[in-house]
Amino acid sequence: MAETIAPPLSSRFNCKRLELKRCLPAFLSSHKTLFSLLWIAALASVFLWKSNPIGAGFSVFWRGPLRPMPQLRPVAFNLTDFGAVGDGVTVNTEAFERAVSAISKLSKRGGGQLNVPPGRWLTAPFNLTSHMTLFLAEDAVILGIQDEKYWPLMPALPSYGYGREHPGPRYGSLIHGQNLRDIVITGHNGTIDGQGQTWWKKYRQKLLNHTRGPPCADNVVKNVTILAPIFEAPNTDGIDPDSCEDMVIEDCYISVGDDAIAIKSGWDQYGTAYGQPSTNILIRNLVVRSMVSAGISIGSEMSGGVSNVTVENILVWNSRRAVRIKTAPGRGGYVRHITYRNLTFDNVRVGIVIKTDYNEHPDEGYDPKAVPILGDISFTGIHGQGVRVPVRIHGSKEIPVRNVTFQDMSVGLTYKKKHIFQCAYVQGRVIGTVFPAPCENLDRYDEQGNLVKRSVSQNLTDIDYDF
Numbered sequence: 001m002a003e004t005i006a007p008p009l010s011s012r013f014n015c016k017r018l019e020l021k022r023c024l025p026a027f028l029s030s031h032k033t034l035f036s037l038l039w040i041a042a043l044a045s046v047f048l049w050k051s052n053p054i055g056a057g058f059s060v061f062w063r064g065p066l067r068p069m070p071q072l073r074p075v076a077f078n079l080t081d082f083g084a085v086g087d088g089v090t091v092n093t094e095a096f097e098r099a100v101s102a103i104s105k106l107s108k109r110g111g112g113q114l115n116v117p118p119g120r121w122l123t124a125p126f127n128l129t130s131h132m133t134l135f136l137a138e139d140a141v142i143l144g145i146q147d148e149k150y151w152p153l154m155p156a157l158p159s160y161g162y163g164r165e166h167p168g169p170r171y172g173s174l175i176h177g178q179n180l181r182d183i184v185i186t187g188h189n190g191t192i193d194g195q196g197q198t199w200w201k202k203y204r205q206k207l208l209n210h211t212r213g214p215p216c217a218d219n220v221v222k223n224v225t226i227l228a229p230i231f232e233a234p235n236t237d238g239i240d241p242d243s244c245e246d247m248v249i250e251d252c253y254i255s256v257g258d259d260a261i262a263i264k265s266g267w268d269q270y271g272t273a274y275g276q277p278s279t280n281i282l283i284r285n286l287v288v289r290s291m292v293s294a295g296i297s298i299g300s301e302m303s304g305g306v307s308n309v310t311v312e313n314i315l316v317w318n319s320r321r322a323v324r325i326k327t328a329p330g331r332g333g334y335v336r337h338i339t340y341r342n343l344t345f346d347n348v349r350v351g352i353v354i355k356t357d358y359n360e361h362p363d364e365g366y367d368p369k370a371v372p373i374l375g376d377i378s379f380t381g382i383h384g385q386g387v388r389v390p391v392r393i394h395g396s397k398e399i400p401v402r403n404v405t406f407q408d409m410s411v412g413l414t415y416k417k418k419h420i421f422q423c424a425y426v427q428g429r430v431i432g433t434v435f436p437a438p439c440e441n442l443d444r445y446d447e448q449g450n451l452v453k454r455s456v457s458q459n460l461t462d463i464d465y466d467f
Helices: 031-050 093-104 197-204 268-274
Strands: 075-078 087-091 112-116 119-123 132-136 140-144 183-187 191-193 220-222 225-227 245-256 261-263 278-290 294-298 306-326 334-355 373-394 401-413 421-424 426-435 443-445 451-453
Touching: 075 093, 093 112, 261 278, 294 334, 334 401
Parallel strands: 075 112, 087 119, 112 132, 119 140, 132 183, 140 191, 220 245, 225 245, 245 278, 261 294, 278 306, 294 306, 306 334, 334 373, 373 401, 373 421, 401 426, 426 443
Antiparallel strands: 278 294, 443 451
16 A cells, blocks of 8 residues: 655655654564565565466455445545546546546545546546545556557656656656645555556667656555566666655565666756755665666666665565665765665575666766765675675775675575675775675674774775676
8 A cells, every 4th residue: 555645746756754753563673584574475475476467466266345445535536437437448548637637626625535446447647636545446457558649748857857768758657746745545455557568568679769657656655566577677667766855665565677666866967956865765674576687776866865765674585686876977966874774685696786887877968077975884684595796895996985884794695706795995894793704895893893903905896797
């Protein structure tokens, strides 16, 4: 279930404030308990997903009567009241638009609720309005129409300057809104299916002339399952908080063809000029998979800055990378005060990645001397098995990585190579015992915080991309 989302609801997250006051049960502090619980959840989710086509929803062998839809606003409408037909063929865009228009007149009465009943409701993109709840019943599926001529074009995000995939405008989102307040998208495990297969095929064949539109966004994402094919589905990120403030993502399962989560804040000179950071973000209690990219990423478009991010109680399984920070000269900005806690890796090629040469730029107008600042990054309670390279921190002379901390780390390996905790231009510390043995760039402290050995090799380079 997705909770209240704040303005503006655009193609990426442009969020307002939310108090982060939730706390976890004490038993989740044990990584072994967390691993067991999340692994069971992952297996169950994959079993159900494999048993059903994407968009068909999860099914069971028997179910009781469908649950009634609760009324969460003073006034509630049914989509069929506006002439919609849920046969998967009829285009219902006008019905959605009429419903939203009716709700827009109720703002002084607390807004309205639009119930989407069971059925397959085909539609082109439509806008929401302030003070609105979109409620998807059990077995309700909102289907995005596949012909791109029905998708409106929008200006490129000002923090990017260009469409991410093509110069010029971008396609709008399936469910969209700008400068809105008090939006809720929730339901009884309904589905929003963008029908991305057609878009992925045209993207690979270079038949799209504009950047593809992403789905809508919240500033609380909770109890959501996001699925895309793990291969042959290019750029299918799960959730991209972009220039967001005060956001929570929790209790979700994400298996996609790119980053499961990627925190961003604008691209090179455009992001610097826009100047809207992503900050105060909490990501917790997730099971994620990315065979192509990473479970949870920061960047590479982070020119507005990223700070005060906590990532905790995460299982990353069957993935190319687990957690990654990526940037490059020309980005400017900063990544700082990032906390990773209680992470479990299972069958992951590279566990922790910091990469400073991710050289993609919108145009030739970027400043190569605008280098990002990376620092105050901690990793505590890192465990797992089947990991090829647990750590690869690739700083550079221009972009060193400062004040990195490792504590309570034990990762089972698939390759008994010497250079598996890889570092370059890194300054930081190891507290207590970690496995595998850390690189020589880091200072060593005992469990009580007493300095044991000072590193004299912070600029040492020991990066090997051959395995």
